Amino acid sequence: MIPITWIETLKPNFKVLSLKERGLSGIGALIGLAISSLISWYALDGINAWYIAPMGASSVLLFAVSSSPLAQPWNMIVGNLIAAIIGVSCGLWIADPTFSFSIAVGLSIFLMMTTDSLHPPSGAVAITAVLGGDAVHQLGYYFVLYPVLLNSTLLIAFALFFNRMIGRQYPQPSQVNQRSSDPTPTQRVTIQPKDIEYALEQHTELLDISQYDLQSLILEAQQHANHRLSLSGKCADIMTKDVAFLDENDDILHALDRFKQMNIMSLPVLNEAQQLVGTLALSDVVEWFRSTTEIRSPWQDQVKHIMHRQVVMVKPEQNIADLIPYFVEKSFNYLPVVGEDRKILGIISRSDMIAVLYQNLSKA
Structure with a gap:
């Protein structure tokens, strides 16, 4: 058995997608940022801060890991709005920039987690509101509406169109059984949503996977295992x-x-x-x-x-x-x-x- 090198221990246990999926993710981000950027530029003619860098981080989530709970429309819109409001407020009321953006990011994280709208790039939105320079500071709270809300809305709109066009389900549905609140027939004889909820409650850290996706993966794996692990199976x-x-x-x-x-x-x-x-x-x-x-x-x-x-x-x-x-x-x-x-x-x-x-x- 070849020993694992220390570098390999640093790598995440992520699934490597096919070349096609990786290409589509890159193309989606490229087109999405270009289109939303051009529209923002025309809509905000004369305003220097017509586009903000955190949208690049958001595009990674929207086009590369669109099934993540952190990439859902609610998270991006609400998370960015919260971060922008907090960032502008800290920039206006706290003179020291280091102290200002540190409080802005920390408070934004707390409020985003409280409203179930955690979106990692929003932390950069809060910093941009504080350190964005005169162009951002002159906007004041208008910065929340444009460019933040405008950029977020345009990028989300294209992400919805693009992901649906290539066959990805976006945004993610909230539950497995759409017809009834009861467990599905498969869940009644295997793992039920309440079992998933119990397991998740045992973990205090946030897992970057939705309960819906977790249930789907477990049920699919269970069905595959049932077929494989039977006495009619083979030694291999x-x-x-x-x-x-x-x-x-x-x-x-x-x-x-x-x-x-x-x-x-x-x-x-x-x-x-x-x-x-x-x-x-x-x-x-x-x-x-x-x-x-x-x-x-x-x-x-x-x-x-x-x-x-x-x-x-x-x-x-x-x-x-x-x-x-x-x-x-x-x-x-x-x-x-x-x-x-x-x-x-x-x-x-x-x-x-x-x-x-x-x-x-x-x-x-």
Whole structure:
């Protein structure tokens, strides 16, 4: 297993969209900003502050992550208005600019979260109201109406048109079941909205995903899992592909370290060609140690000297139901899944089988 570099740990766990989707997001922002900017310029002829930079940040949300709760029309319009009002007020009443914009942003965040209208670019709107220069300061509270409200409205209008045109649902609907306040038939037998609400209440931090999207994703994943995790499925569907193993030439001390490190009772043994040649249990090592008469030389012995060479193996296309006797009657810890060349493809542990049986019991 290749270790994760420290740089990779800094990356978010985001889904990488297709080239088409990335291109459409960029094109949408380009056209949206250009059109709204030109209209603002013509509408505000003679006013220097005809367009504000925070609209660029808003376009990232509107065209790249339009399903985010932070990108919805309410958030952008109300959030920008709140930030503009607070920013202008702080700029007029607080002389020190650093103190002024700091209070403006902090108070804006509080009010946006209170009104459920959090929109990250609005923080930049508040700073612009304070540090925007003479052109902004001369506008006073008119800055709230133009350019802020005008820019926001124009960009939202194009975002609505563009996202609908390319097939994205924008703005996001508020609930799953539009016909009734009761849970849908699928929800009644699996996860219900009240279950999602309970889980969300356990987290004090704000999650950048709507309850609707969370419910939809969970239900789709549940349906896919129900189809996959059934006793009629194949071994390849539930096996663990990242397999921990021992090399047949490893010494016993190394094997003990592996057992201790992974807190596991047994491991498959592979040769240099990555073929399965045996299995070694922690109990085998203990018995070997108890039977030794010499202390030094036996520790130089290798795994291949004490491993079990007779190994029960299964094929990836084999039915999951075939494995039950091995785990129930013979108390196996795991079963290796191998290909035609005896190279290990994965393992199925007792925990994997318990999860499948539990899934099938839940559906019964």
